[in-house]
Amino acid sequence: MVDLDEPIHVVAYDPAWAETGHALVRDISRQLVWASADVEHIGSTSVPGLDAKPVIDVQVGCASAHIPAVVEDIQRLGFEHLGPAGVPGREYLRRRSEPPANVHVMERDGQLWKDNILFRNFLISRPDLARRYARTKREAADQASTLLAYSALKARTITEIMAAARQAGRSET
Template sequence: MPAAPDLDEPVHLAPYDPAWADAGRALVDRLAAALPVPAEVEHIGSTSVPELDAKPVLDVQIGCAPGDTDAVVAAVRGLGFEHLGESGVPGRQYLRWRGERPANVHVVALGGPLWADNLMFRDYLRARPQAAARYARAKWEAVRAAGRLLAYSDRKAATVAELMAEAREFGG
């Protein structure tokens, strides 16, 4: 099933920017302060991994009780984020901001598989610079071959799967 055309946006990568860490912390704090229910908020994705080239878009994950998802989504929408539903990932609500500092917010079940996998992947790349470098190479190859989000994601999917398998071994 094809995604909505507005989800398949142009993609570009940038060399690592140390300012991403501070911007990620600031966004985590802003989101956490806006939430009306208990939740955990984490900076995830490539901008959360030191020295990793990335799309210059912050990714933040909010973990909450499944019954609190609507309240969390409403709070994030209240900050001006656009809600795009699951966007092809069952169990996740996806929101994005495309302003001066672009950001994605992923609302998932706290402690669930998406929550755990995103943190495990981030932590593995932080702990293993060689794995992060391999991921960066795959990302650059994918962006050169495909300038739009869905094709870019497809082209790097095999490397992501390999790294996730390594991360599970590393974590276990």
Template sequence: MTIDEAIHLESYDQQWADRFSDELQTLTREIGPYTAAIEHFGSTSVPGMTAKPVIDMLVGVENALHWSEIIPRLTAMGYEDLGEAGIPGRLYLRKRGSVA
């Protein structure tokens, strides 16, 4: 996988936590029954830390058999399905714009 965009760092912004909370509510509504947990991780999740302004989220699913139901819901929400992205067994999705 190659980096397809410029990388820059920004001072910590409380809006990162707020954006995660907003997306968490949306994800919970759309795919909540299939999830074990949805976590904000990476540098934007650490208060005070300089970071790439990218909200990283990790979604644990209850059963991989539900991927065929989860992926279409996420793509309908604007997420781009990038498949395993070099790591067997992983599903990698990203959403551009103010949340991803």
């Protein structure tokens, strides 16, 4: 089994991330046309102005029966499969060649799919919370130079922002 932990660093937002994310979404969508998969650029690199690890995150949503074959097809694009990597309902793949990227495969329209979209969209709509999250990410990266420790340090802020996003979603309906 490949080790999930890896060195990380957080950098200032790069406007090129939007085009890189778009290109990766396009390439994966073409590879998975047979699966009628939905592919979205998610994570911090998808939020304009947000500091991030310079790694593009993409999520792929498909029918649960297609997940094993979708994972195989994404591996053909140069990604290594790391299994659920601690997140039930997700298959995690990563590529560290240029441009570095992560792919998260999950059931389309499942709770994890919806939460990732909600979090991204909420940060886009709330620059104040995106700035707060950026500060948290910088502080976490200053305290921890590896992925797992960094993720643990920012977990509380993510939980708080996600709760606010869910509350805002309930208010809008």
